[in-house]
Amino acid sequence: MNTLFTRTTPSPSLAITLILTCALVLWIDSASDYFRGVRQAASAWIEPVIVAAHLPGRLSAVVLDAARTFSDKGQRVATLEAENFELRALGSRMAGLAAENARLRALLGSTSQLESDTLIAEVISLEQRLDRHRLILDKGERDGVRVGQAVIDSTGLLGQVTQVMPGLSKVTLVTDPSHAVPLLNERTGQQVIAEGTGDRHQLSVRFISVSADIRVGDSLLTSGLGRRFPRGYPVGEVANIEMIPGESFQSVDMSISSKPHAIDHVLLLSALEPVLQDDAVVEVEELEELIEAAGSP
């Protein structure tokens, strides 16, 4: 029979199948890295959407910038020249220090840190939700950006590149709740791990034992462990220490030195090659042999 209003109800079995598929995919994606390849392959395809969404903001920024440059060009040139002069002076001293550092490292027998190539990128947007802290940069695969590159600015470490599109890249900030960074206490040399909590200005320093020597104001630098971030970039300083009775670790918060909401340009450091610590493995094996030899009568 032909009714005036034909009903098109969706089939329940299809609905249940699709909902369960979504749930399964959600479970796999939140528990593993299985879909990273898919995401990476599809990101080139979704890039136009992100570019289109940023178009109004970027156009207005260009216009505002042009207007500002036009109005106080002379003064800006003067301040930049002064700054450039100062930085050149510092740079020449840095060269001397770098050479001295390399000599000292050679004496100590540790590998010298290679001079890293850098790339300047413009920040085109900042997302700081409770569950996600990210930057989008205007440089992508075409410019040589790779997943895993450390991102810094003049005030310290910001985060790392986690997704690369042909002309854009996404950076996960150190304050992202899913992010952790290995650090070094500059005063004591203690190795620590700082995790993002979703707070915009603070990280949580984990696993500091009750007896550990740590004070408010201690400056924390990247330690280079894990070879994701190069050694020696400032991240922030210890802001708050609390002893919780009955807990085996202190609750330590640090404030970050960089200000993600106030920066326009960042520096991308070249990705370090992950190196298997062969020497360390050998040392451990030797130690085990020694222990065995000492243990056996």
Place this chain on the structure above:
Amino acid sequence: MQWTVILTTCSFSLILMVLPAFRGMPAYLYFFQPEWLALALSYWVLAAPERVGLITAFSLGFVADLATGSHFGEHGLLYLMLVLFFAATYSQVRVLPIWQQAIIFAFAMLIGLILQYLFLSLTSGSLANAMVFLKAFASALMWPWVFLLLRMIRRRFR
């Protein structure tokens, strides 16, 4: 022809969804971001239920996940729920005044968000932020404007 219109409007709502925040935007404001694609999708289910259905919702869900960077499947759950709701009720909802449609849309969004919240909490092992339910109301406030605009577009390009 109608597919072109549907896909174009959906692409525009996708762009609205990834619109960058202004610098220093407080984190709670993200919960008031309307789900633009959910609005467009719901409109098209009401207007053309014979074309827009579960498969569209499923595919658009994955596109939205890609664009916003959320976990795969997150938006799909919400959109599937919306399409199920409106595909079952479109003949009644279509004839209601716009403000009543907005209320019903908020209700449907709530159902979808609850499903999303449940699965997100289950997969992440901790309760998701309950503030996400504010999205239902933020989106429902946008319903009249989206409805009127999309109806105009649909009539122009019939």
